[in-house]
Amino acid sequence: QVQLQESGPGLVKSSQTLSLTCTVSGGSISSSNYYWTWIRQSPGKGLEWIGYIYYSGTTYYNSSLKSRITMSVDTSKSQFSLNLKSVTAADTAVYYCARNPQQGSFDYWGQGTLVSVSS
Amino acid sequence: SYVLTQPPSVSVAPGQTARITCGGNNIGSKSVHWYQQKPGQAPVLVVYDDDDRPSGIPERFSGSNSGNTATLTFSRVEAGDEADYYCQVWDTSSEHEVFGGGTKLTVL
Numbered sequence: 084q085v086q087l088q089e090s091g092p093g094l095v096k097s098s099q100t101l102s103l104t105c106t107v108s109g110g111s112i113s114s115s116n117y118y119w120t121w122i123r124q125s126p127g128k129g130l131e132w133i134g135y136i137y138y139s140g141t142t143y144y145n146s147s148l149k150s151r152i153t154m155s156v157d158t159s160k161s162q163f164s165l166n167l168k169s170v171t172a173a174d175t176a177v178y179y180c181a182r183n184p185q186q187g188s189f190d191y192w193g194q195g196t197l198v199s200v201s202s
Numbered sequence: 203s204y205v206l207t208q209p210p211s212v213s214v215a216p217g218q219t220a221r222i223t224c225g226g227n228n229i230g231s232k233s234v235h236w237y238q239q240k241p242g243q244a245p246v247l248v249v250y251d252d253d254d255r256p257s258g259i260p261e262r263f264s265g266s267n268s269g270n271t272a273t274l275t276f277s278r279v280e281a282g283d284e285a286d287y288y289c290q291v292w293d294t295s296s297e298h299e300v301f302g303g304g305t306k307l308t309v310l
Binding site: 120145193 | 235256
């Protein structure tokens, strides 16, 4: 059974960089069949796709966030990461990592981690 | 950018059939996926590729997709089905994953 687990600070100061890591277990992050995804959900709001990364390092980013995002993958640790710079209160959200079978559905999700941006 | 439109809420009595729609321009040409999200929990995939169910999802959940509307149908609704539901597609034009705004299913 594939499992994903997000980790990182729950509180980030405004204008700083939000950094999260997702650890994958029960399946190979190096599989050519999947993209590894970040999705967020602002309090009381809907789901927003942030972007995803392939095991090779190829990325697709949401154009609305593209200038502030960097994603990376460490196959040796079975982890992928998100950096979101210059955060504001609008970036306060629950951040989920998920697995995506190549532009298909998101079939496995992490439990999510709440990141709050403080002034 | 591609937009998916869902009704904010749908209400249904237990044992009845409920339908949640997801509207988009020529959505019938795309693969649509549906997620269930209960309060405080991560979303769970309930239908993928328009009408397939992951293992463990009851047969009461079904999907369809044609023209400009995709539909998630619940037959014999149960209290445990009460949740938010989101549709999702991959938009090839923008190379973006797109979610609908979500629909709250209330079981009366």
